[in-house]
Amino acid sequence: MATTTPAERHIESASDQSREVARIAAFSDGVFAIAITLLALQLDVPSGINVDVWAELGGLQSSFVSFAISFAVIGSYWVAHHRLFSVVERYDRRLIWLNLLSLFFIVLMPFTTSLVGEHGNVAVSVVIYAVSIALAGFANTGLAAYALVGHRLCSPSVDEQRTKYYISRGLVIGLVFLASLVLLPLGTSVVEFSWLSLIVIQRVVRWRYARPGEV
Amino acid sequence: MATTTPAERHIESASDQSREVARIAAFSDGVFAIAITLLALQLDVPSGINVDVWAELGGLQSSFVSFAISFAVIGSYWVAHHRLFSVVERYDRRLIWLNLLSLFFIVLMPFTTSLVGEHGNVAVSVVIYAVSIALAGFANTGLAAYALVGHRLCSPSVDEQRTKYYISRGLVIGLVFLASLVLLPLGTSVVEFSWLSLIVIQRVVRWRYARPGEV
Amino acid sequence: MATTTPAERHIESASDQSREVARIAAFSDGVFAIAITLLALQLDVPSGINVDVWAELGGLQSSFVSFAISFAVIGSYWVAHHRLFSVVERYDRRLIWLNLLSLFFIVLMPFTTSLVGEHGNVAVSVVIYAVSIALAGFANTGLAAYALVGHRLCSPSVDEQRTKYYISRGLVIGLVFLASLVLLPLGTSVVEFSWLSLIVIQRVVRWRYARPGEV
Amino acid sequence: MATTTPAERHIESASDQSREVARIAAFSDGVFAIAITLLALQLDVPSGINVDVWAELGGLQSSFVSFAISFAVIGSYWVAHHRLFSVVERYDRRLIWLNLLSLFFIVLMPFTTSLVGEHGNVAVSVVIYAVSIALAGFANTGLAAYALVGHRLCSPSVDEQRTKYYISRGLVIGLVFLASLVLLPLGTSVVEFSWLSLIVIQRVVRWRYARPGEV
Numbered sequence: 001m002a003t004t005t006p007a008e009r010h011i012e013s014a015s016d017q018s019r020e021v022a023r024i025a026a027f028s029d030g031v032f033a034i035a036i037t038l039l040a041l042q043l044d045v046p047s048g049i050n051v052d053v054w055a056e057l058g059g060l061q062s063s064f065v066s067f068a069i070s071f072a073v074i075g076s077y078w079v080a081h082h083r084l085f086s087v088v089e090r091y092d093r094r095l096i097w098l099n100l101l102s103l104f105f106i107v108l109m110p111f112t113t114s115l116v117g118e119h120g121n122v123a124v125s126v127v128i129y130a131v132s133i134a135l136a137g138f139a140n141t142g143l144a145a146y147a148l149v150g151h152r153l154c155s156p157s158v159d160e161q162r163t164k165y166y167i168s169r170g171l172v173i174g175l176v177f178l179a180s181l182v183l184l185p186l187g188t189s190v191v192e193f194s195w196l197s198l199i200v201i202q203r204v205v206r207w208r209y210a211r212p213g214e215v
Numbered sequence: 216m217a218t219t220t221p222a223e224r225h226i227e228s229a230s231d232q233s234r235e236v237a238r239i240a241a242f243s244d245g246v247f248a249i250a251i252t253l254l255a256l257q258l259d260v261p262s263g264i265n266v267d268v269w270a271e272l273g274g275l276q277s278s279f280v281s282f283a284i285s286f287a288v289i290g291s292y293w294v295a296h297h298r299l300f301s302v303v304e305r306y307d308r309r310l311i312w313l314n315l316l317s318l319f320f321i322v323l324m325p326f327t328t329s330l331v332g333e334h335g336n337v338a339v340s341v342v343i344y345a346v347s348i349a350l351a352g353f354a355n356t357g358l359a360a361y362a363l364v365g366h367r368l369c370s371p372s373v374d375e376q377r378t379k380y381y382i383s384r385g386l387v388i389g390l391v392f393l394a395s396l397v398l399l400p401l402g403t404s405v406v407e408f409s410w411l412s413l414i415v416i417q418r419v420v421r422w423r424y425a426r427p428g429e430v
Numbered sequence: 431m432a433t434t435t436p437a438e439r440h441i442e443s444a445s446d447q448s449r450e451v452a453r454i455a456a457f458s459d460g461v462f463a464i465a466i467t468l469l470a471l472q473l474d475v476p477s478g479i480n481v482d483v484w485a486e487l488g489g490l491q492s493s494f495v496s497f498a499i500s501f502a503v504i505g506s507y508w509v510a511h512h513r514l515f516s517v518v519e520r521y522d523r524r525l526i527w528l529n530l531l532s533l534f535f536i537v538l539m540p541f542t543t544s545l546v547g548e549h550g551n552v553a554v555s556v557v558i559y560a561v562s563i564a565l566a567g568f569a570n571t572g573l574a575a576y577a578l579v580g581h582r583l584c585s586p587s588v589d590e591q592r593t594k595y596y597i598s599r600g601l602v603i604g605l606v607f608l609a610s611l612v613l614l615p616l617g618t619s620v621v622e623f624s625w626l627s628l629i630v631i632q633r634v635v636r637w638r639y640a641r642p643g644e645v
Numbered sequence: 646m647a648t649t650t651p652a653e654r655h656i657e658s659a660s661d662q663s664r665e666v667a668r669i670a671a672f673s674d675g676v677f678a679i680a681i682t683l684l685a686l687q688l689d690v691p692s693g694i695n696v697d698v699w700a701e702l703g704g705l706q707s708s709f710v711s712f713a714i715s716f717a718v719i720g721s722y723w724v725a726h727h728r729l730f731s732v733v734e735r736y737d738r739r740l741i742w743l744n745l746l747s748l749f750f751i752v753l754m755p756f757t758t759s760l761v762g763e764h765g766n767v768a769v770s771v772v773i774y775a776v777s778i779a780l781a782g783f784a785n786t787g788l789a790a791y792a793l794v795g796h797r798l799c800s801p802s803v804d805e806q807r808t809k810y811y812i813s814r815g816l817v818i819g820l821v822f823l824a825s826l827v828l829l830p831l832g833t834s835v836v837e838f839s840w841l842s843l844i845v846i847q848r849v850v851r852w853r854y855a856r857p858g859e860v
Contacts (some may be wrong), residue, residue, distance in 0.1 A: 020731050026241065026671065027723065030678030033245030034464075036322060037253065038682065042690075043326040045257075045333055053330075053337045071322070075315045078242065086235050093860045100720045107681060107716070111688040115698075118690055122698045215308045241456065248460030249679075251537060252468065258541040260472075260548055268545075268552045286537070290530045293457065301450050430523045459668065463675030466752060467683065473756040475687075475763055483760075483767045501752070505745045508672065516665050645738045 017090045025085040031103045032078045042114035063117035070113040080169040084144050090153045098143045105136035126188045130177040137174025165209035232305045240300040246318045247293040257329035278332035285328040295384040299359050305368045313358045320351035341403045345392040352389025380424035447520045455515040461533045462508045472544035493547035500543040510599040514574050520583045528573045535566030556618045560607040567604025595639035662735045670730040676748045677723045687759035708762035715758040725814040729789050735798045743788045750781035771833045775822040782819025810854035
């Protein structure tokens with residue numbers, strides 16, 4: 001406890017780093033958990049006593065769809081973040097700020113979800129929603145690339161295939177949401193419908209890059 | 216640290232899995248904690264300066280009852296989730312998404328609670344409230360069944376009795392809320408009153424399946 | 431890993447229990463953290479473009495005072511909870527539900543704080559606020575008594591003095607808030623002013639019961 | 646398990662302390678995570694069906710800027726808190742309350758951010774915003790000074806340079822926000838613009854005090 005050799009200090013340091021990385025992950029989990037729960041706050045309960053509840057709830061349909069999509073998107077980003085941080089072992093200033101940048105766009109999602117839920121037929125709402133999701137994806141990819149390329153902040157046991165998979169996860173979501181905007185002239189609902197393609201596309205990415213058992 | 220035999224790698228892997236399962240549980244806890252705290256946000260403070268506060272609070276009675284019921288329901292689901300994850304040792308893609316599905320219905324509860332609090336005398340509100348709680352229960356049962364049947368993701372020391380108990384917990388809550396809807400022709404307050412039967416029914420289930428000391 | 435003697439199983443079980451107690455504490459911390467942060471949501475930003483911001487903020491004075499009081503109250507309860515769970519080693523069904531009961535009153539605090547902030551000059555608001563805080567205190571005392579008396583769920587190393595201190599913490603806060611209501615005929619601000627006595631009273635309790643270094 | 650010598654008890658005690666410090670840090674992380682996520686709640690979605698969404702969003706520009714600034718400020722304070730608690734090993738009553746005091750100003754930030762977002766052209770809003778951020782910084786510095794000076798609550802391995810760095814972090818942010826108010830006669834936007842100087846100033850502080858690799 002009193003004196004430590006440089007070698008011992010290095011071991012302590014590694015364990016400290018890993019504890020601090022866990023705290024960064026826990027803070028991020030908190031933000032993900034709060035953002036995903038706040039999504040439902042945008043669902044407005046019909047007010048007034050003699051209101052026709054059934055008719056009013058019909059008007060919430062679009063809000064509910066955007067809530068469900070955003071839930072799936074935040075869920076996907078959380079899984080990607082969770083997997084990434086399971087291999088991150090060290091951290092530095094840039095990792096922390098890249099992580100905060102990717103959380104910035106997650107924190108925006110209750111707002112953009114509410115916007116597209118209430119004004120989903122207006123092109124600008126759909127553009128803002130898709131672009132902010134895309135930026136979240138690119139930030140996640142930047143984070144993964146920074147941590148994994150050249151094993152900068154991860155264990156040397158992370159192989160190239162896994163690195164590619166983790167880097168591509170956010171990128172694919174981002175590109176699909178960005179690309180969907182070319183369909184805007186066909187109407188906002190066509191754009192929104194096209195997002196379902198992610199279910200197939202993510203499966204292909206997983207089949208192409210993920211090792212068996214990888215999540 | 217440098218080279219590990221396959222056997223060592225397997226041990227590391229088990230400890231990593233358990234760390235990742237803990238992070239999934241912690242994220243879920245976050246969602247449960249936020250949803251249960253947001254329930255109280257639906258209690259509207261009377262606004263205006265010369266308002267009759269006492270009379271206005273009387274109008275909140277129904278909101279307060281629905282708040283208390285939902286608090287107990289989320290509490291029950293959290294206890295069930297907490298118990299389930301105390302025996303889960305591994306995870307895969309399906310566990311994560313089944314878990315997110317069960318959280319989806321928890322996240323909806325502040326909205327449905329607010330709906331039934333303000334429009335509890337309208338049948339459609341009560342139906343939506345009961346169905347969403349039932350779906351949360353069935354999702355919890357699906358999650359438990361997936362993890363425990365055939366010891367897919369839990370320790371082999373989990374015996375059949377405990378598996379049955381954990382699977383039945385969400386199911387029982389879900390069935391009671393669903394069955395309560397047959398009482399709708401008798402009025403919405405009869406339905407709401409029938410939910411109290413859960414206190415007895417859960418006790419019977421516990422007495423039938425739970426081992427002594429089980430929570 | 432394969433076969434364990436009963437003795438080994440007991441050790442595992444103790445470590446499992448302690449892990450689960452930690453998860454209960456973490457869930458509770460989440461609720462405390464969210465409730466304390468939501469307190470500030472009741473501070474309404476003046477709306478409108480040509481509004482006199484300075485005058486409007488003056489109207490928020492009472493809301494700000496109630497926010498600060500509630501922050502200190504939730505903080506105190508959190509410290510008491512934190513200290514209690516540092517000695518709890520096992521758990522059972524009753525502990526979980528007593529804990530949920532004490533969280534129930536914490537979750538109510540953003541509502542009651544907002545009520546007393548906006549209608550602090552109305553007796554009924556002050557009564558509801560003081561009673562709900564008192565109930566939170568009594569629930570905390572019930573929780574502590576259940577866990578510590580006869581060392582039911584704590585380590586045998588917890589001595590009688592510490593048990594008394596932990597049991598009295600919530601009780602004292604609850605009694606002071608309850609007793610303050612006898613001053614209601616003198617006006618609501620006298621009641622609110624009397625709460626400051628807690629600063630002295632808690633110091634006396636600590637001086638009487640707490641061991642040196644105890645928090 | 647049964648009998649422990651005083652020396653053993655001391656070791657247990659140190660490990661207990663470290664576990665409790667971790668719980669204080671986790672609670673604080675929760676508050677930081679919630680406050681940073683609630684910042685986005687102030688972004689009001691334009692309401693009404695035939696509203697000009699694009700024009701309405703233009704009116705949100707100032708709210709968005711204040712949201713981004715506050716996100717960066719809370720992020721900075723969280724990093725400072727995270728670093729500080731990575732070296733804190735023990736705790737006492739004062740540390741807990743100094744920590745709660747610093748969280749008090751973090752909890753205020755969604756309110757002050759909303760205030761400056763909606764009334765950023767009114768001097769009083771900018772003053773309140775800057776002063777509350779400054780107080781958060783000074784509280785953080787007080788917390789760091791209390792824990793680190795004379796190694797009161799940290800490991801003896803924390804050297805003087807690191808102590809200075811950790812104490813100066815909150816102080817610098819606080820001083821810059823406070824000093825910015827002398828520019829108020831030049832207009833509120835000049836004040837807001839001057840906050841960008843922090844990017845340079847923090848870099849200088851880091852270059853002057855931080856050891857290589859320090860975050």
